[in-house]
Amino acid sequence: xxxxxxxxxxxxALSPCGSLAMSPRRIVEEARKAGLSLIAICDHNAGENGxxxxxxxxxFPVVLMGMEIQASEEVExxxxxxxxxxxLALQEELYALLPPIPNDPELFGDQxxxxxxxxxxxxxxxxxxxxxxxxxxxxxxxxxxxxxxVIPAHVDRVPGGLLGVLGLFPPGEWPAVEIAPWTExxxxxxxxxxLQGRHLFRSSDAHYPxxxxxxxxxxxxxxxxxxxxxxxxxxGGGRIIRPGPPxxxxxxxx
Amino acid sequence: xxxxxxxEKLGLEFLVAAAPEAEVEDGYVSDLLSDVLAHAxxxxxxxxxxxxxxxxxxAKLRELSGVVFARGIRPGPEVIQKAREEGLNLLVSSADAxxxxxxxxxxxxx
Numbered sequence: 001x002x003x004x005x006x007x008x009x010x011x012x013a014l015s016p017c018g019s020l021a022m023s024p025r026r027i028v029e030e031a032r033k034a035g036l037s038l039i040a041i042c043d044h045n046a047g048e049n050g051x052x053x054x055x056x057x058x059x060f061p062v063v064l065m066g067m068e069i070q071a072s073e074e075v076e077x078x079x080x081x082x083x084x085x086x087x088l089a090l091q092e093e094l095y096a097l098l099p100p101i102p103n104d105p106e107l108f109g110d111q112x113x114x115x116x117x118x119x120x121x122x123x124x125x126x127x128x129x130x131x132x133x134x135x136x137x138x139x140x141x142x143x144x145x146x147x148x149x150v151i152p153a154h155v156d157r158v159p160g161g162l163l164g165v166l167g168l169f170p171p172g173e174w175p176a177v178e179i180a181p182w183t184e185x186x187x188x189x190x191x192x193x194x195l196q197g198r199h200l201f202r203s204s205d206a207h208y209p210x211x212x213x214x215x216x217x218x219x220x221x222x223x224x225x226x227x228x229x230x231x232x233x234x235x236g237g238g239r240i241i242r243p244g245p246p247x248x249x250x251x252x253x254x
Numbered sequence: 255x256x257x258x259x260x261x262e263k264l265g266l267e268f269l270v271a272a273a274p275e276a277e278v279e280d281g282y283v284s285d286l287l288s289d290v291l292a293h294a295x296x297x298x299x300x301x302x303x304x305x306x307x308x309x310x311x312x313a314k315l316r317e318l319s320g321v322v323f324a325r326g327i328r329p330g331p332e333v334i335q336k337a338r339e340e341g342l343n344l345l346v347s348s349a350d351a352x353x354x355x356x357x358x359x360x361x362x363x364x
């Protein structure tokens with residue numbers, strides 16, 4: 001086994017709040033520059049641009065399909081998948097459930113699927129920044145039913161973090177959680193003792209190219225793959241998950 | 255003022271009347287449970303849109319006199335079940351949070 005650097009929360013041009021410059025090509029370039037071996041493309045309630053990032057990256061870095069799903073409590077979770085099909089199927093399921101609020105690109109930004117040649121494949125009409133009308137538990141169930149991994153995003157953050165919104169962990173496993181890019185681990189464990197004994201991930205939550213890899217997680221694995229990541233969380237077996245250093249600059253917090 | 259009287263005067267419907275004689279001294283309005291955990295005070299009546307199960311645990315931890323779901327929002331059966339088990343008052347207001355809080359404030363601090 002050896003150490004790999006992972007950034008499992010990167011937005012693309014498909015997120016309205018994500019920069020249009022976050023094309024698959026640019027994401028791959030920046031991820032390579034940042035020395036990342038494993039990344040995940042997690043747009044708000046959508047995962048389609050992951051398909052094109054994977055085509056370009058050719059496993060350098062390894063790219064997981066993903067989504068940042070906003071549950072009805074306005075808690076956000078990362079859903080990671082080893083394959084394209086289950087992620088795209090869930091994306092379609094969630095899209096049908098999203099409220100019929102059209103995106104106003106002037107107000108929120110563009111929501112575009114961009115291919116490996118920097119061409120716009122399509123524009124997504126409904127605003128992806130809305131919560132889906134499913135509880136956190138139901139979202140979790142649907143992700144896991146499709147073979148995905150659930151990692152609650154930036155748990156200590158308000159808005160959007162599980163602990164920030166819900167105050168404490170609801171019943172359930174939640175073995176792995178993401179902390180905000182700027183969170184000091186020891187301070188967070190004092191404020192939220194329930195973080196003890198859970199695997200803590202740190203990611204960039206990048207919305208702009210220069211933010212990719214600004215925060216990361218060190219993984220000690222056989223290979224930077226979904227199955228090794230999954231085993232690190234569920235089994236251990238000598239695998240290690242260690243959040244990288246916090247960003248100096250603090251953003252949203254509780 | 256007793257919760258039963260507050261409910262009558264504000265037209266609140268009891269979903270779980272675990273302790274209708276509970277004292278209401280004040281109110282609190284928030285949808286963020288972390289905020290309620292940090293800042294709500296005992297004997298406050300909590301007005302919220304949040305219907306996650308953790309509402310019950312947070313309200314008990316802060317020793318609130320009850321939870322009022324605003325704008326006719328109804329929590330799921332597991333929340334109601336949990337509130338019964340924990341002895342927590344749950345109510346619904348057909349008015350929105352602003353109106354409900356305004357009426358409660360006028361009632362408690364005329």
